[in-house]
Amino acid sequence: MRAAGLAPASLLFLPLLVFTAVATLMVVGAGVLPETVLLLRRVAGFKRREVERWTGEAVPELYVPLVGDLGVRVRTAVGDPGTYRDLRWLAVHFLYGWLLACAALVVWVFGVLVDGVWCGALGRRAVVLPLVGRLADLDSAWSRALLEPSADARRSADLADRVEELTATRADAVAAHGAELRRIERDLHDGTQARLVALSMRVGLARRAYETDPDAARRLLDDAQEQVEEALVELRHVVRGIHPPILTDRGLVGAVRALAAGSGLDVEVTEEGVEDGPRPPAAVEAAAYFAVAESLTNAAKHSGSRRAWVELARTPRALRVSVRDEGKGGADESRGSGLLGVRRRTAALDGIVQMSSPAGGPTVIEVELPCVW
Structure with a gap:
């Protein structure tokens, strides 16, 4: 009965929806609405996971978090497009889920009656299971179509996430x-x-x-x-x-080589295309320079390594910096390593910082700075 797995849940959920609607209209039961919507999200989430297990492809979900006081949660629950998307699925699934369940039952009974009890076991493998699988495919396809957020909704959510990210980045940059x-x-x-x-x-x-x-x-x-x-x-x-004057005088590669020479480590500096063509903007050069300076300082102080490698690379739309040492690893930026400052300076330019420092090493710090050459 895989094809109609949630039809009973739909039947049980509908009275709860009716009760919630009536209680909300009476005002005194408005507090039930957010909890009902949360329960609806769990039911729809169960269906999404079921479809993912059957098809191997995830069904994305998109909800506005229900946080804040009661009034805010009620307004969010009512205004969230995901609520109406789940209600639409629940109503339609109540209809086609039972139809598919009945069809699957007919197929099973037909297989047993035609082939006999013992032959039916063989017939189920040869005939019945493919037919039931086809019904399950229909159930998954229809559920996916009803539960999957629209392209406009995903774009709006991506834009909202981007605005939130830029707001946090701006706050970090100001700090x-x-x-x-x-x-x-x-x-x-x-x-x-x-x-x-x-x-x-x-x-x-x-x-x-x-x-x-x-x-x-x-x-x-x-x-x-x-x-x-x-x-x-x-x-x-x-x-x-x-702004280090050496950046103006020698450029990024020359300034990084000077840093390497004065770091106290045996540092190998390699560059790929950075010196070819126009120089990066001054802010990008400064961010890359300070990232290398902080990474080499940490390597000299804490890693226990005597060697380090610095790689500078030009990509079509970014400047990439990588600093690696062969030290003991286990670097923790929360202990005042200075990497937080590098992250803030990089985030202000919409860049990315990644650090890998397992116990035993190596420690690798990678910085990617967007850059229009």
């Missing part, structure tokens, strides 16, 4: 931008600004001592010169954190 501004402000305040204040004081003291104690003035000027050099170092450090 990352705010954190970066605070870091720059802190570096300037605690480093460069403090040294410039000390420099101003030394120059003032040297000017006062110039007439009465030239030697002391000379020493103060020597100290002031050291302060200037230290302030310049601090300022260069801040500038490199915003």
